[in-house]
Amino acid sequence: MTDEGAGGGNSPPLVVLEGITKRFPGVVAxxxxxxxxxxxxxxxxxxxxxxxxxTLMRVLYGIYPSDSGxxxxxGELVKIASPRDAIAVGIGMVHQHFVLVDPFTVTENVIxxxxxxxxLDVDDANRRVADxxxxxxxxxxxxxxxxxxxxxxxxxxxxxxxxxRGVEILILDEPTAVLTPQETRDLFxxxxxxxxxxxxxxxxxxxxxEVLEIAxxxxxxxxxxxxxxxxxxxxxxxxxxxxxxxxxxxxxLEKPDVTIGGPxxxxxxxRGEGKLNGISLEVRxxxxxxxxxxxxNGQRELAETLIGLRRxxxxxxxxxxxxxxxxxxxxxxHVGVSYIPEDRHEQGLVLSMTLWENAVLGRQNDPQFEAGxxxxxxxxxxxxxxxxxxxxxxxxxxxxxKASSLSGGNQQKLVLARELEVDPKLLIAAQPxxxxxxxxxxxxxxxxxDQKAAGRAVLLISAELDEIYALADRIVTLYExxxxxxxxxxxxxxxxxxxxxxxxxxxxxx
Amino acid sequence: MTTEGLAAPAAIVRSRxxxxxxxxxxxxxxxxxxxxxxxxxxxxxxxxxxxxxxVYSSILEQSVGSVDxxxxxxxxxxxxxxxxxAVAVPFKAGLFNIGVEGQYIVAMVVAAWAEVExxxxxxxxxxxxxxxxxxxxxxxWAAVPGVLKVTTGAHEVVTTIMMNGIAVxxxxxxxxxxxxxxxxxxxxxxxxRTNNFPEQGLVGDLGRMFGITQGAHLSWLxxxxxxxxxxxxxxxxxxxxxxxxxxxxxxxxxARAGGASIGAVQLKVFLISGALAGLVGMQQILADRGHxxxxxxxxxxxxxxxxxxxxxxxxxxxxxxxxLWGVLSRGEVALQIGSDVPREFxxxxxxxxxxxxxxxxxxxxxxxxxxxLQREGTVGELADAAAPSDRERAREGEDRExxxxxxxDDRER
Numbered sequence: 001m002t003d004e005g006a007g008g009g010n011s012p013p014l015v016v017l018e019g020i021t022k023r024f025p026g027v028v029a030x031x032x033x034x035x036x037x038x039x040x041x042x043x044x045x046x047x048x049x050x051x052x053x054x055t056l057m058r059v060l061y062g063i064y065p066s067d068s069g070x071x072x073x074x075g076e077l078v079k080i081a082s083p084r085d086a087i088a089v090g091i092g093m094v095h096q097h098f099v100l101v102d103p104f105t106v107t108e109n110v111i112x113x114x115x116x117x118x119x120l121d122v123d124d125a126n127r128r129v130a131d132x133x134x135x136x137x138x139x140x141x142x143x144x145x146x147x148x149x150x151x152x153x154x155x156x157x158x159x160x161x162x163x164x165r166g167v168e169i170l171i172l173d174e175p176t177a178v179l180t181p182q183e184t185r186d187l188f189x190x191x192x193x194x195x196x197x198x199x200x201x202x203x204x205x206x207x208x209x210e211v212l213e214i215a216x217x218x219x220x221x222x223x224x225x226x227x228x229x230x231x232x233x234x235x236x237x238x239x240x241x242x243x244x245x246x247x248x249x250x251x252x253l254e255k256p257d258v259t260i261g262g263p264x265x266x267x268x269x270x271r272g273e274g275k276l277n278g279i280s281l282e283v284r285x286x287x288x289x290x291x292x293x294x295x296x297n298g299q300r301e302l303a304e305t306l307i308g309l310r311r312x313x314x315x316x317x318x319x320x321x322x323x324x325x326x327x328x329x330x331x332x333x334h335v336g337v338s339y340i341p342e343d344r345h346e347q348g349l350v351l352s353m354t355l356w357e358n359a360v361l362g363r364q365n366d367p368q369f370e371a372g373x374x375x376x377x378x379x380x381x382x383x384x385x386x387x388x389x390x391x392x393x394x395x396x397x398x399x400x401x402k403a404s405s406l407s408g409g410n411q412q413k414l415v416l417a418r419e420l421e422v423d424p425k426l427l428i429a430a431q432p433x434x435x436x437x438x439x440x441x442x443x444x445x446x447x448x449x450d451q452k453a454a455g456r457a458v459l460l461i462s463a464e465l466d467e468i469y470a471l472a473d474r475i476v477t478l479y480e481x482x483x484x485x486x487x488x489x490x491x492x493x494x495x496x497x498x499x500x501x502x503x504x505x506x507x508x509x510x
Numbered sequence: 511m512t513t514e515g516l517a518a519p520a521a522i523v524r525s526r527x528x529x530x531x532x533x534x535x536x537x538x539x540x541x542x543x544x545x546x547x548x549x550x551x552x553x554x555x556x557x558x559x560x561x562x563x564x565v566y567s568s569i570l571e572q573s574v575g576s577v578d579x580x581x582x583x584x585x586x587x588x589x590x591x592x593x594x595x596a597v598a599v600p601f602k603a604g605l606f607n608i609g610v611e612g613q614y615i616v617a618m619v620v621a622a623w624a625e626v627e628x629x630x631x632x633x634x635x636x637x638x639x640x641x642x643x644x645x646x647x648x649x650x651w652a653a654v655p656g657v658l659k660v661t662t663g664a665h666e667v668v669t670t671i672m673m674n675g676i677a678v679x680x681x682x683x684x685x686x687x688x689x690x691x692x693x694x695x696x697x698x699x700x701x702x703r704t705n706n707f708p709e710q711g712l713v714g715d716l717g718r719m720f721g722i723t724q725g726a727h728l729s730w731l732x733x734x735x736x737x738x739x740x741x742x743x744x745x746x747x748x749x750x751x752x753x754x755x756x757x758x759x760x761x762x763x764x765a766r767a768g769g770a771s772i773g774a775v776q777l778k779v780f781l782i783s784g785a786l787a788g789l790v791g792m793q794q795i796l797a798d799r800g801h802x803x804x805x806x807x808x809x810x811x812x813x814x815x816x817x818x819x820x821x822x823x824x825x826x827x828x829x830x831x832x833x834l835w836g837v838l839s840r841g842e843v844a845l846q847i848g849s850d851v852p853r854e855f856x857x858x859x860x861x862x863x864x865x866x867x868x869x870x871x872x873x874x875x876x877x878x879x880x881x882x883l884q885r886e887g888t889v890g891e892l893a894d895a896a897a898p899s900d901r902e903r904a905r906e907g908e909d910r911e912x913x914x915x916x917x918x919d920d921r922e923r
Contacts, residue, residue, distance in 0.1 A: 307767065309766060309767060328769070328771065329766060329767060329768070329769045330769035330770075330771070333769050339767060341767055343763075345761075345764075346761070346763040346764065347763045347764055347766075347767040348764055348767065349761070349764055350756075350757045350760045350761040350764050350765065351760070351761065352760045352761075353756065353757065353760065357753065357757075360753075361757065361764065361765075361768035362767070362768040362769050364750050364753055364754065364768070364769070364770075365750070365769065370750075371748075374749050374750050374751060375748055375749050375750070376748055376749060376750055376753060378748065
């Protein structure tokens, strides 16, 4: 393999991972993996959840010891037994979940552990952090407390922390999973600056569009093995997906041909605190209504009001002709509404509970799971859980493990299984594929289309236009808590973009 | 003892089910922390110029060396079981009832009133009436902070502390006025206390059957306490309320989205806690004393917090923790009789025990979660399950149910 690309030309690789094998009981997370990182490149590491990308980088960062293999940095054999060792040889890592002290300022967080001496010169520290931020075009105010920052800004602080420690190789574990599209663009600008300055970035992701945009080289892992290395120019999204999953992946699924029936959900002039400023919409049976919009324009409020987690100030919400506005969640679920929350950890699962306990959440009042008044019929709940796990292919050792032990994709499958098993009349799906890899996305999409095929109404709220296009029969745009446009499923993205940014109502095409 | 306790978790065989792992881990952690406490105590004893072996063996001799000793220990444990359960129940739902103290004090007043006023009832009925009155009294006292919490969001720690203070004054008022001692012989010196309860209104002696001296006052209430711990176990493992309470405690958002009403669950849990707290004082008024004196035993509610912690909020663990606490408390007597070590030594020992429990349980939990990660993380993505920092774990809510007494501030609403 010759290399004359954007990165280091023929210079020797900066980091070499050679024959890394990492076993966990019952599984080989990394199987003889060899990987080279060059100076000044963005190296994408892609693969499905569980493919071993994070494990490999955790070995490099000294979190896990490898069972065999060796690591060379700048041509020298190094032993990395802890993150401290990793930082000492210039390797830093930003985890998916940030590790910041909320009440501390940006500067205090950045210098924490590197204060240098007993006396802390705050002004000087602020200046140094500001200089560092400016050097790479990071927009962040060093004097602000972290608790006031957005997620994107917090991430910049994490990256600054690593840079402050003189890190040359920066590992980012799924950095865009928590970002809005705008924040992702900002991050990519920062990454380009870092690359220009000769830093090396390992970009762990399963979002293929992003990888194709930012990476210089791409390494694909599947089941712990390297299945290929390529460059964006030499590949396509479909090819990458096939390498990751091991079979062709469909990015456009066949929409089932269903006669669209009468209205199931009818929302009239819905207003609520904050972000709902008079929303009216209708979803009919057999129809998927896609709500597109830049995040933070009332999507979350809309979903939570519909399922009863928030009280509307005014307006009506009718499901099958019954007004459910202001009712509690239990009643609304009873009418036949199911809910896939945008944050499955906050509103979907109780992570410290077992799979079977999670399987019945939302149906704990159902008489079929009652052994007596108020007493749960554990046997039946376990049977339900076993059925759900099997039907939706939730990969778990048993239904007695905690939900926290599942991967994100499997957690989402469990939520989906639970919410769909009740045969809802209306499904509210908020960002249903957030954080999932391509294989899992395809699975979720199929399930949602199956709901349509079964004649149910689906309200799909998504920030991913791709997802809206792939599923919706009709598209509305949400901007500052109002519906700003209604579009046919084949309307060009530019038109929908106008609606997403608050443009006036467009006539329905076709 | 210590080394054995610390080393053993690594030796646990891989094929054991997770719950057994957890149980063994906790048992070993307890043994280890006992070891630490005993060692630290030994240093103190030596400083007093006595032999640790002698002092410890006299403590054991006094507490578990005879059937009478065991009777005393179990009688001490009885109210602590109720008290610790009253702390553990709301804790599972993410609430901290620090007002068990006030709740049992009020309950004693109400039960004393029932005993005095309903003296015409035959034995079992009078006892049942008194116990019910106590539970209702505890519930009523717990209802105030419960309702405030649910309706206004007032923090239960603050409100329950305030209610404790009011409860103490309430006893003083009750003993001076409505429940004033008026059966005393003419001209005799009168303590501030209620009238003696009717003979048939006292809880029968359980110890006699086992040849335990009546002086231990081991009563049927012990069996009621053990039954209560099974009821609590059942509540959390088998009932909808218990299920919803655990969900509310571990993830309020998911519980709400699952149709649980957080306010209703919290209020119910608080009422159950109050009812359990109501039974704390029954051992002393219905078995030990036969009346409610002004110098009733205080701080059982606060000791309950320590015992609940020692038992890791597990209803069965609490029973054993209460007994262990009883052994140490009973040991005080031995110190008074046969050594120069002051009786406060036992309090120090109990304090060290709690501290070392904090440490060893934390170590055990880390080891266990590492094992669990290795085992269960293999199926899903390892990265998802590996929690390198406490903050991350807190975010994901993993540790919330596990029993550490973290401040409950940011859990609700």
